[in-house]
Amino acid sequence: MEHYTAVPPTPTTDLGTASSDLAESGYCVVADVLGRAELTALRAGFAEVEARDRAAGNPWYSRGNYRITALLNHGPEFVALAEHPTALALTEQLLGPHHLLSSITAHVTLPGNTAQSVHADQQYIPEPWSYAMGTQACWLLDDFTEANGGTVILPGSHLAGRAPTKEEVTAATTVSITATAGSLLVLDGRVWHRAGVNTTPDTIRRGIFAHYCSPFIRQQENFFRSLRPEVRSGLSPTMRRLLGYDIWEGLGTVDGLPVEWMGTGRRTGPTNADGLFDT
Secondary structure, eight states, X not given: OTTOOSSOOOOBSOHHHHHHHHHHHSEEEETTOSOHHHHHHHHHHHHHHHHHHHHTTOOXXXXXXXXXXXXXXXXXXXXXXXXXXXXXXXXXXXXXXXXXEEEEEEEEEOTTOOOOOOXXXXXXXXXXXXXXXXXXXXXXXXXXXXXXXXXXXXXXXXXXXXXXXXXXXXXXXXXXXXXXXXXXXXXXXXXXXXXXXXXXXXXXXXXXXXXXXXXXXXXXSOHHHHSOXXXXXXXXXXXXXXXXXXXXXXXXXXXXXXXXXXXXXXXXXXXXXXXXXXX
């Protein structure tokens, strides 16, 4: 793989360095973004959601890994992650200021899982990919190590502008993300990666993954149908924009553009034309 980066990024607390890592290697790791209190709240919230999920008898597994979806409905701590300024700043670097939240889910790598296929997150976009149209912000609730299945990445592979072939994946040199709980891992939507294999006897690896996309792309989760009314009524202006309730370049209108925009040339911004957010 001719685009492989010889020196993979290491965790940093400097956003300038993280920004450079994201551009050059296709990913970055920002250390110590979440404090102890935030981690405690997120772990507690995760445990509650998992208990309800299992009690309902409908947990979702993929290759031996456990997944939880629709996290915005399960607590304000998850909403706060989706609009965290550090994740949004790094995503804006690649997608611009009007990007959308595509989904936010929890992934748990369990002992004895099997290897995920190496892929790029924007493989639903026709090739070639001359620029990123998606990002993934992964919040580490546990330390990520090679042994417990830390995300495996091919640094620099985003510059290939396409999905990997099996031959390239076999021959390529990969790195396993090693970082402490509370760190933020951000991936360019084009970079090749997979969930790691958890070879420990009894240690789980929890991460919360927020996928963002360009504003003209259909989101993975249909928030207009899945979001609970009580959650929707409490959304901040930032979250309304991230979920697609705002108008962008004339897309997402409600009975046309707002009347008050007539004659102004305006085609982007918030609207409440249908009274959905009346209090």
